[in-house]
Amino acid sequence: xxxxxxxxxxxxxxxxxxxxxxxxxxxxxxxxxxxxxxxxxxxxxxxxxxxxxxxxxxxxxxxxxxxxxxxxxxxxxxxxxxxxxxxxxxxxxxxxxxxxxxxxxxxxxxxxxxxxxxxxxxxxxxxxxxxxxxxxxxxxxxxxxxxxxxxxxxxxxxxxxxxxxxxxxxxxxxxxxxxxxxxxxxxxxxxxxxxxxxxxxxxxxxxxxxxxxxxxxxxxxxxxxxxxxxxxxxxxxxxxxxxxxxxxxxxxxxxxxxxxxxxxxxxxxxxxxxxxxxxxxxxxxxxxxxxxxxxxxxxxxxxxxxxxxxxxxxxxxxxxxxxxxxxxxxxxxxxxxxxxxxxxxxxxxxxxxxxxxxxxxxxxxxxxxxxxxxxxxxxxxxxxxxxxxxxxxxxxxxxxxxxxxxxxxxxxxxxxxxxxxxxxxxxxxxxxxxxxxxxxxxxxxxxxxxxxxxxxxxxxxxxxxxxxxxxxxxxxxxxxxxx
Numbered sequence: 001x002x003x004x005x006x007x008x009x010x011x012x013x014x015x016x017x018x019x020x021x022x023x024x025x026x027x028x029x030x031x032x033x034x035x036x037x038x039x040x041x042x043x044x045x046x047x048x049x050x051x052x053x054x055x056x057x058x059x060x061x062x063x064x065x066x067x068x069x070x071x072x073x074x075x076x077x078x079x080x081x082x083x084x085x086x087x088x089x090x091x092x093x094x095x096x097x098x099x100x101x102x103x104x105x106x107x108x109x110x111x112x113x114x115x116x117x118x119x120x121x122x123x124x125x126x127x128x129x130x131x132x133x134x135x136x137x138x139x140x141x142x143x144x145x146x147x148x149x150x151x152x153x154x155x156x157x158x159x160x161x162x163x164x165x166x167x168x169x170x171x172x173x174x175x176x177x178x179x180x181x182x183x184x185x186x187x188x189x190x191x192x193x194x195x196x197x198x199x200x201x202x203x204x205x206x207x208x209x210x211x212x213x214x215x216x217x218x219x220x221x222x223x224x225x226x227x228x229x230x231x232x233x234x235x236x237x238x239x240x241x242x243x244x245x246x247x248x249x250x251x252x253x254x255x256x257x258x259x260x261x262x263x264x265x266x267x268x269x270x271x272x273x274x275x276x277x278x279x280x281x282x283x284x285x286x287x288x289x290x291x292x293x294x295x296x297x298x299x300x301x302x303x304x305x306x307x308x309x310x311x312x313x314x315x316x317x318x319x320x321x322x323x324x325x326x327x328x329x330x331x332x333x334x335x336x337x338x339x340x341x342x343x344x345x346x347x348x349x350x351x352x353x354x355x356x357x358x359x360x361x362x363x364x365x366x367x368x369x370x371x372x373x374x375x376x377x378x379x380x381x382x383x384x385x386x387x388x389x390x391x392x393x394x395x396x397x398x399x400x401x402x403x404x405x406x407x408x409x410x411x412x413x414x415x416x417x418x419x420x421x422x423x424x425x426x427x428x429x430x431x432x433x434x435x436x437x438x439x440x441x442x443x444x445x446x447x448x449x450x451x452x453x454x455x456x457x458x459x460x461x462x463x464x465x466x467x468x469x470x471x472x473x474x475x476x477x478x479x480x481x482x483x
Contacts, residue, residue: 031235032079035103041076041083044102045069046090048179048446050203051262052108052227055447062281062447065265067258068227071125072106074254075245087443088353088433089177091158092339094118096432097232099343100350104242105230108197110160113221120233122242124226126255130164131201132216133194135186139212142193145169151192154182161195164218168195178442179204183211184451199259203266207449274453278444285440286461292358292426292436297419299362304369311374322370329367335428337364342432357429357436365422372418376411377403416473420466437461 035041045053045068053066064085076083086102093105097119108128111121134142142148149169155161157175165173174191176182179200185191187210194201201213229246231239249255310322329337341363342356351359393402430439437458444454 029234029237031103031232032237032241035079035081035238039081041072041079041081042086042101042103043072043083043106044086044088044093044096045105045107046093047085047087048442049108049197049200050266050446051199051259053106054262054266055443056265062443066262067126067255068106068108070258070261071229071246071249071255074249075242078245078248079241086353086433089431090156091177092343092431092433094158094230095339095343097230100232101343101353103231103238108200108227109230110197110226111228111230112160112163115230119230120235120239122229122231122239123246124228125246125249126227127225128227129198129225130161130216130218130220131196131198131213133183133186133196133201133205133211133213134192136210136212138192139214143214145217148193152190154185154191154194156182156196159197161197164216164220165195167218178445180442180445180451183208186211187451204449207266274448274450278448278454281440281444282437282457282461285435285437285458286465288434288436288440289423289426290465292354292361292429292434293419293423295358296361296365296422296426299358300365300369300418300422303362303366304373307366307370308373308377311370312377326367326370329364330371334360334364334425335431338428338432353429353432353434357426357432357434361422361426361429364425365418368418368421369415372411372414373407375414376407412473412477416470416477419473420469423465423469424462 045064047053047055047064047066049066051066052068053064055062056065064087069085072085073083086096088096090107093102093107093109094115096102097105105119108126109115110128111124115121132142132145132148142151145168148171150171151168152172152174153165153168154174154176155165156179157177162173162175165171174185176185179196182191182194182196183204186194195216196204196213198215205211205213229242231242307322307326310318311326313319313322338357338360341360342351342353345351345356387402426436427438430436430442433439441454441458445451448454
């Protein structure tokens with residue numbers, strides 16, 4: 001028992017140490033110099049927020065555009081570097097900044113007092129307003145904050161609107177990460193209204209006749225009425241450079257031009273049907289999902305086999321290490337593991353999002369495959385091993401030629417279920433910006449303003465993948481049973 005306690009304490013200390021560097025002040029501010037040396041300015045955004053940042057274009061030419069992107073391009077040009085855009089979930093932006101995955105956040109972010117405790121902010125570059133979105137048929141019913149009392153209100157998690165919604169008396173607040181999911185919830189009567197940033201609400205209402213928006217009478221602090229760029233603490237040189245660019249934008253009143261340009265992108269009406277415009281996104285997402293799943297399965301099989309042998313080992317230390325790993329991985333959500341590897345380990349190692357996602361899926365899969373293999377090995381009668389040894393086989397020979405082939409027949413259905421699970425759970429890596437199927441679905445929903453159709457297509461793609469894999473696994477299972 002003492003060994004277990006010491007092991008868990010050591011692991012806890014390791015986790016705490018991983019986050020210590022986030023709070024250590026820079027000894028020397030080289031942020032601006034580093035950006036120029038790298039030759040690129042990496043910004044993080046959540047491209048589902050028109051007119052600030054969203055996808056637009058024709059067919060394969062879709063790209064992230066919007067007022068914020070034009071501002072970021074202006075800053076990059078002033079610095080003489082190339083602009084690199086990282087699209088990810090809004091909740092992931094602050095962790096990405098704090099773990100040095102990006103140089104700054106340009107995502108229509110409001111510099112609230114709570115956020116200022118974690119990061120620094122530039123000057124306000126856009127004075128905004130806060131709106132309420134309702135269904136067009138309900139515009140005369142829910143026409144004020146008071147009229148929404150006691151109703152279910154949707155907000156994007158991790159935003160200022162999450163706090164503002166609490167000003168609605170007795171409101172039942174539903175938090176979702178994606179604006180498109182909130183719009184879909186409103187259209188399908190899951191919620192009665194959405195608290196949204198004004199320009200974003202207006203953009204959606206202008207592109208959807210079923211939606212109606214009006215400015216909400218919220219009590220707002222002065223700092224809560226604008227958007228700013230988030231930058232890490234200690235990087236004052238970068239803040240100063242950004243503020244210089246923002247001052248020039250303000251002096252020349254460029255935000256109005258940027259908003260007008262964003263509006264032009266949103267009003268573009270390209271020819272062709274939905275499939276002809278966006279099929280490439282579904283294809284790319286499917287290919288990435290298959291790639292991540294395939295690597296996860298292969299690495300998970302090897303890791304699972306090694307872990308199963310560790311858990312069956314006679315050495316107490318080896319058995320303890322194998323058991324601790326399996327229990328920890330099985331006891332924590334894959335979502336947390338993905339974010340920890342990308343953001344937490346990223347404090348020390350600059351892992352690309354795809355690499356971090358594959359590592360997380362593989363490590364998670366290995367723990368579950370370990371238990372499947374271990375149970376299969378234990379299901380083989382001990383007399384089989386004794387008979388093999390009596391014939392002069394070594395322990396390794398007995399395992400390879402006698403025990404494992406019999407165990408494989410027993411565990412094949414469970415292994416098949418794990419392979420199918422990996423295909424579906426690989427979607428979790430979308431939170432760190434990996435362009436698999438769910439991520440690409442979000443892109444299509446943002447670009448097309450379609451809520452349900454992209455989901456139906458994605459659901460059918462997952463069904464085809466899992467159904468095909470099931471048939472392949474059933475074929476080999478039949479061959480093994482026949483043998």
